[in-house]
Amino acid sequence: xxxxxxxxGAWALSAEIQAATLATYAFTGNTTSATQSAAGITAGNVxxxxxxxxxxxxxxxxxxxxxxxxxxxxxxTAPADGSGFxxxxxxxxxxxxxxxxxxxxxxxxxxxxxxxEPRGFVLRSSVTGNxxxxxxxxxxxxxxxxxxxxxxxxxxxxxxxxxxxxxxxxTPGIGASIEFDxxxxxxxxxxxxxxxxxxxxxxxxxxxxxxxxxx
Numbered sequence: 001x002x003x004x005x006x007x008x009g010a011w012a013l014s015a016e017i018q019a020a021t022l023a024t025y026a027f028t029g030n031t032t033s034a035t036q037s038a039a040g041i042t043a044g045n046v047x048x049x050x051x052x053x054x055x056x057x058x059x060x061x062x063x064x065x066x067x068x069x070x071x072x073x074x075x076x077t078a079p080a081d082g083s084g085f086x087x088x089x090x091x092x093x094x095x096x097x098x099x100x101x102x103x104x105x106x107x108x109x110x111x112x113x114x115x116x117e118p119r120g121f122v123l124r125s126s127v128t129g130n131x132x133x134x135x136x137x138x139x140x141x142x143x144x145x146x147x148x149x150x151x152x153x154x155x156x157x158x159x160x161x162x163x164x165x166x167x168x169x170x171t172p173g174i175g176a177s178i179e180f181d182x183x184x185x186x187x188x189x190x191x192x193x194x195x196x197x198x199x200x201x202x203x204x205x206x207x208x209x210x211x212x213x214x215x
Contacts, residue, residue: 069091070178112176119171121170
């Protein structure tokens with residue numbers, strides 16, 4: 001009875017998933033590397049792909065430093081039909097794990113560097129290709145951040161292999177910036193079933209020996 005109960009519990013444990021922060025980018029120390037990452041997560045640096053400006057600075061924010069970005073020439077208009085930008089101009093973040101990965105949501109702070117608009121972002125991923133997952137104008141102006149977040153769908157559950165997220169930027173001109181801070185991905189790493197099963201069997205064996213008075 002005890003052994004069977006432990007086995008059932010072990011199977012439940014192998015399926016148990018703890019939600020947590022996978023990676024955070026707060027740009028502390030003027031770096032684009034992850035400020036925090038969960039065990040089992042490989043969080044790549046924030047990487048420039050065609051942006052005319054891409055650097056970490058204070059820009060007068062209380063939460064400084066922040067990421068300051070400007071789009072490249074020809075990438076200053078958001079596609080209304082979601083068909084794609086004429087010029088690739090974005091920054092990207094890649095998350096990876098040796099185990100299956102669930103990515104639940106992303107949240108971040110953003111503000112535009114001046115009053116001219118529209119300025120905003122479009123979020124895409126390597127999982128969903130050119131699909132616009134999340135598109136929004138940024139309405140807050142430096143140095144007051146607005147909060148933005150997006151909950152991912154089922155296609156971001158049980159992922160095997162790296163996932164790259166692309167933040168496309170649009171503004172009225174190449175001299176118009178958007179600033180980002182505290183980019184945070186939440187989700188979970190799926191426990192490796194065979195390892196959990198082995199650990200549970202070891203626990204069953206120890207319990208069995210103790211129950212029968214063995215040392």
